[in-house]
Ligand SMILES: Nc1ncnc2c1ncn2[C@@H]1O[C@H](COP(=O)(O)OP(=O)(O)OP(=O)(O)O)[C@@H](O)[C@H]1O
Protein backbone atom coordinates (compact mmCIF):
# COMPACT_ATOMS: atom_id res chain seq x y z
CA UNK A 1 0.00 0.00 0.00
CA UNK A 2 1.53 3.30 -1.04
CA UNK A 3 2.40 5.68 1.78
CA UNK A 4 -0.24 8.23 0.99
CA UNK A 5 -3.00 5.61 0.80
CA UNK A 6 -5.06 5.86 3.95
CA UNK A 7 -7.83 3.40 3.20
CA UNK A 8 -7.63 0.37 0.99
CA UNK A 9 -10.68 -1.83 0.46
CA UNK A 10 -10.34 -5.04 -1.52
CA UNK A 11 -13.17 -7.19 -2.80
CA UNK A 12 -15.61 -6.28 -0.06
CA UNK A 13 -18.76 -8.33 -0.15
CA UNK A 14 -21.72 -8.08 2.22
CA UNK A 15 -24.66 -10.46 2.09
CA UNK A 16 -27.79 -10.83 4.20
CA UNK A 17 -29.51 -14.15 4.77
CA UNK A 18 -33.25 -13.52 4.30
CA UNK A 19 -36.32 -15.74 3.87
CA UNK A 20 -36.24 -14.85 0.16
CA UNK A 21 -32.62 -16.00 -0.22
CA UNK A 22 -29.21 -14.38 0.10
CA UNK A 23 -29.41 -10.64 -0.58
CA UNK A 24 -26.10 -9.47 -2.08
CA UNK A 25 -25.92 -5.83 -0.94
CA UNK A 26 -22.22 -5.21 -1.70
CA UNK A 27 -20.67 -7.36 -4.38
CA UNK A 28 -16.88 -7.24 -4.58
CA UNK A 29 -16.16 -3.54 -4.14
CA UNK A 30 -12.54 -2.32 -4.13
CA UNK A 31 -11.49 1.26 -3.52
CA UNK A 32 -8.62 3.42 -2.33
CA UNK A 33 -8.66 6.73 -0.50
CA UNK A 34 -5.48 8.79 -0.24
CA UNK A 35 -4.78 11.05 2.74
CA UNK A 36 -6.61 14.35 2.44
CA UNK A 37 -8.59 13.14 -0.60
CA UNK A 38 -12.36 13.20 -1.09
CA UNK A 39 -13.91 10.20 -2.79
CA UNK A 40 -17.55 10.48 -3.78
CA UNK A 41 -19.77 7.39 -3.88
CA UNK A 42 -22.91 7.91 -5.94
CA UNK A 43 -25.87 5.69 -6.76
CA UNK A 44 -29.63 5.47 -6.46
CA UNK A 45 -31.45 4.29 -3.38
CA UNK A 46 -30.72 0.63 -2.67
CA UNK A 47 -27.43 0.51 -4.59
CA UNK A 48 -25.48 -0.51 -1.47
CA UNK A 49 -23.85 2.77 -0.42
CA UNK A 50 -24.79 2.62 3.25
CA UNK A 51 -24.09 -1.10 3.61
CA UNK A 52 -20.67 -0.52 1.99
CA UNK A 53 -19.77 2.31 4.34
CA UNK A 54 -20.94 0.40 7.40
CA UNK A 55 -19.07 -2.70 6.23
CA UNK A 56 -15.82 -0.72 5.95
CA UNK A 57 -15.97 0.13 9.66
CA UNK A 58 -17.51 -3.24 10.54
CA UNK A 59 -20.70 -1.55 11.69
CA UNK A 60 -23.18 -3.84 9.94
CA UNK A 61 -25.21 -4.79 12.94
CA UNK A 62 -27.71 -7.18 11.38
CA UNK A 63 -27.30 -10.71 12.73
CA UNK A 64 -28.03 -12.10 9.28
CA UNK A 65 -25.06 -10.29 7.68
CA UNK A 66 -21.81 -11.78 6.35
CA UNK A 67 -18.95 -9.47 5.38
CA UNK A 68 -15.87 -10.71 3.52
CA UNK A 69 -12.92 -8.97 1.87
CA UNK A 70 -10.05 -6.87 3.14
CA UNK A 71 -10.07 -3.40 4.68
CA UNK A 72 -6.76 -1.72 5.53
CA UNK A 73 -6.93 1.60 7.38
CA UNK A 74 -3.50 3.18 7.64
CA UNK A 75 -2.06 -0.30 7.13
CA UNK A 76 -4.19 -1.93 9.83
CA UNK A 77 -6.43 -4.83 8.83
CA UNK A 78 -9.91 -4.00 10.16
CA UNK A 79 -11.54 -7.25 9.08
CA UNK A 80 -9.31 -9.26 11.39
CA UNK A 81 -9.37 -6.75 14.27
CA UNK A 82 -11.12 -7.56 17.53
CA UNK A 83 -14.19 -5.57 18.58
CA UNK A 84 -12.04 -3.84 21.20
CA UNK A 85 -9.45 -2.81 18.61
CA UNK A 86 -12.25 -1.60 16.35
CA UNK A 87 -13.70 0.57 19.08
CA UNK A 88 -10.31 2.23 19.42
CA UNK A 89 -10.27 2.90 15.66
CA UNK A 90 -13.84 4.17 15.34
CA UNK A 91 -14.11 7.79 16.27
CA UNK A 92 -10.38 8.18 16.78
CA UNK A 93 -9.06 7.26 13.34
CA UNK A 94 -12.22 6.92 11.29
CA UNK A 95 -15.58 8.47 12.03
CA UNK A 96 -18.91 8.25 10.33
CA UNK A 97 -21.79 10.63 9.84
CA UNK A 98 -24.87 8.48 9.50
CA UNK A 99 -27.68 9.02 7.03
CA UNK A 100 -30.33 9.68 9.67
CA UNK A 101 -29.20 11.99 12.50
CA UNK A 102 -32.23 11.15 14.65
CA UNK A 103 -31.36 7.47 14.84
CA UNK A 104 -27.60 8.06 14.99
CA UNK A 105 -27.77 10.52 17.89
CA UNK A 106 -28.70 9.26 21.31
CA UNK A 107 -32.07 10.87 22.03
CA UNK A 108 -31.73 10.54 25.80
CA UNK A 109 -28.30 12.16 26.09
CA UNK A 110 -27.48 15.86 25.95
CA UNK A 111 -25.38 16.97 22.95
CA UNK A 112 -22.51 17.97 25.26
CA UNK A 113 -22.31 14.53 26.82
CA UNK A 114 -22.38 12.85 23.40
CA UNK A 115 -19.48 15.05 22.31
CA UNK A 116 -17.38 14.48 25.41
CA UNK A 117 -18.04 10.71 25.67
CA UNK A 118 -15.85 9.83 22.70
CA UNK A 119 -13.20 12.36 23.78
CA UNK A 120 -13.15 10.69 27.18
CA UNK A 121 -12.58 7.34 25.51
CA UNK A 122 -9.89 8.47 23.07
CA UNK A 123 -8.22 11.69 24.23
CA UNK A 124 -6.12 12.55 27.23
CA UNK A 125 -8.11 15.58 28.39
CA UNK A 126 -9.61 16.41 31.78
CA UNK A 127 -13.29 17.21 32.26
CA UNK A 128 -12.91 20.97 31.90
CA UNK A 129 -10.76 20.65 28.79
CA UNK A 130 -13.29 18.29 27.23
CA UNK A 131 -16.12 20.72 27.93
CA UNK A 132 -14.12 23.55 26.40
CA UNK A 133 -13.19 21.45 23.35
CA UNK A 134 -16.86 20.49 22.91
CA UNK A 135 -17.95 24.15 22.94
CA UNK A 136 -15.16 25.03 20.48
CA UNK A 137 -16.26 22.23 18.16
CA UNK A 138 -19.89 23.36 18.16
CA UNK A 139 -18.75 26.89 17.40
CA UNK A 140 -16.53 25.65 14.56
CA UNK A 141 -19.46 23.86 12.92
CA UNK A 142 -21.49 27.05 13.07
CA UNK A 143 -23.71 26.39 16.09
CA UNK A 144 -24.33 29.70 17.85
CA UNK A 145 -24.29 29.98 21.66
CA UNK A 146 -22.48 26.62 22.01
CA UNK A 147 -22.67 26.61 25.82
CA UNK A 148 -26.45 26.61 25.58
CA UNK A 149 -26.58 23.96 22.85
CA UNK A 150 -24.30 21.62 24.80
CA UNK A 151 -27.12 21.27 27.33
CA UNK A 152 -29.78 20.46 24.73
CA UNK A 153 -31.15 17.08 23.69
CA UNK A 154 -31.22 16.13 19.98
CA UNK A 155 -35.00 16.66 19.68
CA UNK A 156 -34.55 20.26 20.87
CA UNK A 157 -32.43 21.09 17.81
CA UNK A 158 -33.59 21.95 14.29
CA UNK A 159 -32.68 19.55 11.45
CA UNK A 160 -29.74 21.71 10.38
CA UNK A 161 -28.42 22.04 13.93
CA UNK A 162 -28.73 18.29 14.49
CA UNK A 163 -26.74 17.63 11.35
CA UNK A 164 -24.07 20.07 12.54
CA UNK A 165 -24.01 18.44 15.97
CA UNK A 166 -23.46 15.06 14.30
CA UNK A 167 -20.58 16.50 12.32
CA UNK A 168 -19.08 17.94 15.51
CA UNK A 169 -19.35 14.54 17.21
CA UNK A 170 -17.70 12.85 14.22
CA UNK A 171 -14.86 15.39 14.26
CA UNK A 172 -14.42 15.34 18.05
CA UNK A 173 -11.35 13.12 18.10
CA UNK A 174 -9.72 14.42 14.93
CA UNK A 175 -10.25 11.38 12.67
CA UNK A 176 -8.04 10.86 9.61
CA UNK A 177 -11.00 9.52 7.66
CA UNK A 178 -14.57 10.75 7.72
CA UNK A 179 -17.30 8.74 6.06
CA UNK A 180 -20.29 11.01 5.44
CA UNK A 181 -23.36 9.01 4.38
CA UNK A 182 -25.87 11.35 2.71
CA UNK A 183 -24.97 14.09 5.19
CA UNK A 184 -27.44 16.59 3.75
CA UNK A 185 -30.48 14.71 2.45
CA UNK A 186 -32.77 15.97 5.20
CA UNK A 187 -31.84 19.62 4.66
CA UNK A 188 -33.08 22.38 2.39
CA UNK A 189 -30.87 23.53 -0.49
CA UNK A 190 -29.25 26.49 1.31
CA UNK A 191 -28.52 24.42 4.40
CA UNK A 192 -27.18 21.60 2.19
CA UNK A 193 -24.61 23.89 0.67
CA UNK A 194 -23.61 25.29 4.07
CA UNK A 195 -23.10 21.83 5.58
CA UNK A 196 -21.15 20.58 2.55
CA UNK A 197 -18.94 23.68 2.59
CA UNK A 198 -18.40 23.17 6.29
CA UNK A 199 -17.35 19.54 5.79
CA UNK A 200 -14.98 20.57 3.03
CA UNK A 201 -13.45 23.34 5.14
CA UNK A 202 -12.94 20.96 8.07
CA UNK A 203 -11.42 18.39 5.73
CA UNK A 204 -8.98 20.93 4.28
CA UNK A 205 -8.04 22.33 7.68
CA UNK A 206 -7.43 18.94 9.26
CA UNK A 207 -5.90 17.21 6.22
CA UNK A 208 -8.61 14.61 6.72
CA UNK A 209 -9.73 12.22 3.98
CA UNK A 210 -13.43 11.93 3.25
CA UNK A 211 -15.83 9.50 1.62
CA UNK A 212 -18.87 11.49 0.59
CA UNK A 213 -21.90 9.32 -0.12
CA UNK A 214 -24.89 10.63 -2.02
CA UNK A 215 -27.59 9.69 -4.51
CA UNK A 216 -27.11 13.09 -6.14
CA UNK A 217 -24.14 13.75 -8.45
CA UNK A 218 -24.73 17.49 -7.89
CA UNK A 219 -23.61 17.07 -4.28
CA UNK A 220 -20.16 15.73 -5.20
CA UNK A 221 -19.66 18.11 -8.14
CA UNK A 222 -16.68 20.31 -7.33
CA UNK A 223 -16.10 18.55 -4.00
CA UNK A 224 -14.78 15.07 -4.84
CA UNK A 225 -11.40 14.23 -6.37
CA UNK A 226 -12.59 10.84 -7.52
CA UNK A 227 -16.09 9.42 -7.97
CA UNK A 228 -17.30 5.85 -7.77
CA UNK A 229 -20.72 5.11 -9.24
CA UNK A 230 -22.49 2.14 -7.65
CA UNK A 231 -25.30 0.05 -9.04
CA UNK A 232 -26.80 -3.09 -7.46
CA UNK A 233 -23.91 -3.48 -5.03
CA UNK A 234 -21.11 -3.01 -7.55
CA UNK A 235 -18.90 -0.19 -8.73
CA UNK A 236 -19.94 0.35 -12.35
CA UNK A 237 -17.70 3.34 -13.02
CA UNK A 238 -14.73 4.93 -11.30
CA UNK A 239 -12.91 8.03 -12.50
CA UNK A 240 -11.48 11.41 -11.54
CA UNK A 241 -14.51 13.63 -10.87
CA UNK A 242 -13.96 15.81 -13.93
CA UNK A 243 -14.12 12.78 -16.23
CA UNK A 244 -17.31 11.47 -14.64
CA UNK A 245 -18.99 14.76 -15.52
CA UNK A 246 -17.46 15.32 -18.96
CA UNK A 247 -16.84 11.83 -20.33
CA UNK A 248 -18.81 9.15 -18.51
CA UNK A 249 -18.48 5.74 -20.17
CA UNK A 250 -21.19 3.77 -18.37
CA UNK A 251 -24.79 4.34 -19.53
CA UNK A 252 -25.94 4.42 -15.90
CA UNK A 253 -23.59 7.30 -15.07
CA UNK A 254 -24.81 9.15 -18.14
CA UNK A 255 -28.37 8.52 -16.96
CA UNK A 256 -27.58 9.93 -13.51
CA UNK A 257 -26.06 13.00 -15.13
CA UNK A 258 -29.29 13.55 -16.97
CA UNK A 259 -30.97 13.74 -13.58
CA UNK A 260 -28.99 16.69 -12.23
CA UNK A 261 -31.31 19.68 -11.93
CA UNK A 262 -29.70 22.77 -13.43
CA UNK A 263 -30.15 26.22 -11.96
CA UNK A 264 -31.20 27.38 -15.42
CA UNK A 265 -34.05 24.86 -15.56
CA UNK A 266 -37.38 26.53 -15.37
CA UNK A 267 -39.28 25.77 -12.15
CA UNK A 268 -41.55 22.77 -12.29
CA UNK A 269 -39.66 21.16 -15.19
CA UNK A 270 -39.62 17.38 -14.76
CA UNK A 271 -36.22 15.87 -14.21
CA UNK A 272 -34.93 13.49 -16.81
CA UNK A 273 -34.62 10.34 -14.75
CA UNK A 274 -33.85 6.77 -15.68
CA UNK A 275 -37.11 4.82 -15.80
CA UNK A 276 -37.33 1.88 -13.38
CA UNK A 277 -35.36 1.23 -10.21
CA UNK A 278 -32.32 -0.80 -9.18
CA UNK A 279 -32.92 -4.48 -8.42
CA UNK A 280 -32.49 -6.20 -5.08
CA UNK A 281 -29.88 -8.83 -5.93
CA UNK A 282 -30.73 -12.27 -4.58
CA UNK A 283 -28.21 -15.07 -4.99
CA UNK A 284 -25.71 -15.41 -7.82
CA UNK A 285 -26.40 -13.31 -10.84
CA UNK A 286 -25.24 -13.45 -14.42
CA UNK A 287 -25.16 -10.51 -16.81
CA UNK A 288 -25.31 -6.78 -16.31
CA UNK A 289 -27.68 -5.77 -13.50
CA UNK A 290 -28.49 -2.55 -15.38
CA UNK A 291 -29.61 -4.38 -18.54
CA UNK A 292 -33.39 -4.16 -17.88
CA UNK A 293 -33.10 -0.35 -17.75
CA UNK A 294 -30.30 0.23 -20.21
CA UNK A 295 -31.24 1.80 -23.55
CA UNK A 296 -28.11 0.26 -25.12
CA UNK A 297 -28.49 -3.33 -23.86
CA UNK A 298 -27.77 -6.13 -26.34
CA UNK A 299 -28.27 -9.88 -25.90
CA UNK A 300 -24.70 -10.38 -24.55
CA UNK A 301 -25.54 -8.07 -21.66
CA UNK A 302 -27.83 -10.64 -20.08
CA UNK A 303 -25.41 -13.56 -20.47
CA UNK A 304 -22.02 -11.97 -19.70
CA UNK A 305 -21.23 -10.14 -16.47
CA UNK A 306 -19.24 -7.01 -17.32
CA UNK A 307 -16.03 -6.77 -15.26
CA UNK A 308 -14.67 -3.41 -14.08
CA UNK A 309 -11.99 -2.66 -16.67
CA UNK A 310 -9.76 0.30 -17.54
CA UNK A 311 -11.45 2.67 -19.95
CA UNK A 312 -9.78 3.10 -23.30
CA UNK A 313 -9.15 6.48 -24.85
CA UNK A 314 -10.22 7.56 -28.32
CA UNK A 315 -7.49 5.62 -30.10
CA UNK A 316 -7.61 2.41 -28.10
CA UNK A 317 -4.90 3.45 -25.61
CA UNK A 318 -5.46 4.36 -21.97
CA UNK A 319 -8.14 7.00 -21.23
CA UNK A 320 -6.85 10.54 -21.10
CA UNK A 321 -6.90 12.25 -17.72
CA UNK A 322 -6.05 9.55 -15.20
CA UNK A 323 -7.44 6.34 -13.80
CA UNK A 324 -10.83 5.61 -15.35
CA UNK A 325 -12.65 2.27 -15.22
CA UNK A 326 -16.12 1.06 -16.17
CA UNK A 327 -18.12 -2.14 -16.03
CA UNK A 328 -19.95 -2.07 -19.36
CA UNK A 329 -19.62 -4.40 -22.35
CA UNK A 330 -20.56 -1.61 -24.76
CA UNK A 331 -19.31 1.59 -23.14
CA UNK A 332 -20.25 5.04 -24.39
CA UNK A 333 -17.78 6.56 -26.81
CA UNK A 334 -15.15 8.98 -25.55
CA UNK A 335 -14.76 11.89 -25.58
CA UNK A 336 -17.45 13.24 -27.89
CA UNK A 337 -20.14 12.20 -25.44
CA UNK A 338 -20.93 15.67 -24.22
CA UNK A 339 -22.05 16.61 -27.73
CA UNK A 340 -23.83 13.55 -29.08
CA UNK A 341 -25.10 11.67 -26.04
CA UNK A 342 -22.17 9.32 -26.15
CA UNK A 343 -23.15 6.77 -28.73
CA UNK A 344 -20.53 6.03 -31.35
N1 LIG B 1 -30.46 -5.99 7.20
C1 LIG B 1 -30.72 -6.19 5.91
N2 LIG B 1 -31.29 -7.35 5.49
C2 LIG B 1 -31.54 -7.58 4.17
N3 LIG B 1 -31.25 -6.70 3.18
C3 LIG B 1 -30.68 -5.54 3.53
C4 LIG B 1 -30.39 -5.21 4.90
N4 LIG B 1 -29.82 -3.97 4.94
C5 LIG B 1 -29.76 -3.56 3.65
N5 LIG B 1 -30.29 -4.47 2.81
C6 LIG B 1 -30.40 -4.38 1.35
O1 LIG B 1 -29.14 -4.02 0.82
C7 LIG B 1 -29.29 -3.20 -0.34
C8 LIG B 1 -28.44 -1.97 -0.21
O2 LIG B 1 -28.96 -1.12 0.80
P1 LIG B 1 -28.29 0.26 1.23
O3 LIG B 1 -29.00 0.73 2.43
O4 LIG B 1 -26.83 0.10 1.33
O5 LIG B 1 -28.63 1.18 -0.02
P2 LIG B 1 -28.25 2.72 -0.21
O6 LIG B 1 -27.50 2.83 -1.49
O7 LIG B 1 -27.59 3.26 1.00
O8 LIG B 1 -29.69 3.39 -0.41
P3 LIG B 1 -30.26 4.80 0.11
O9 LIG B 1 -29.83 5.82 -0.95
O10 LIG B 1 -31.73 4.59 0.11
O11 LIG B 1 -29.69 5.09 1.44
C9 LIG B 1 -30.78 -2.92 -0.47
O12 LIG B 1 -31.31 -3.79 -1.44
C10 LIG B 1 -31.32 -3.25 0.90
O13 LIG B 1 -32.64 -3.69 0.82
Ligand code: SF4
Pocket residue numbers: 250251252288289290291292294295296297298301306327328329330331
Ligand atom coordinates in the same frame (compact mmCIF):
# COMPACT_ATOMS: atom_id res chain seq x y z
S1 SF4 C 1 -23.23 -3.98 -20.22
FE1 SF4 C 1 -24.91 -3.74 -21.66
S2 SF4 C 1 -26.74 -3.47 -20.36
FE2 SF4 C 1 -24.95 -3.13 -19.07
S3 SF4 C 1 -24.64 -0.95 -19.12
FE3 SF4 C 1 -23.35 -1.80 -20.73
S4 SF4 C 1 -24.62 -1.73 -22.59
FE4 SF4 C 1 -25.99 -1.44 -20.85
Ligand SMILES: [Mg+2]
Pocket residue numbers: 049050051099181182
Ligand atom coordinates in the same frame (compact mmCIF):
# COMPACT_ATOMS: atom_id res chain seq x y z
MG1 LIG D 1 -28.05 4.71 2.35
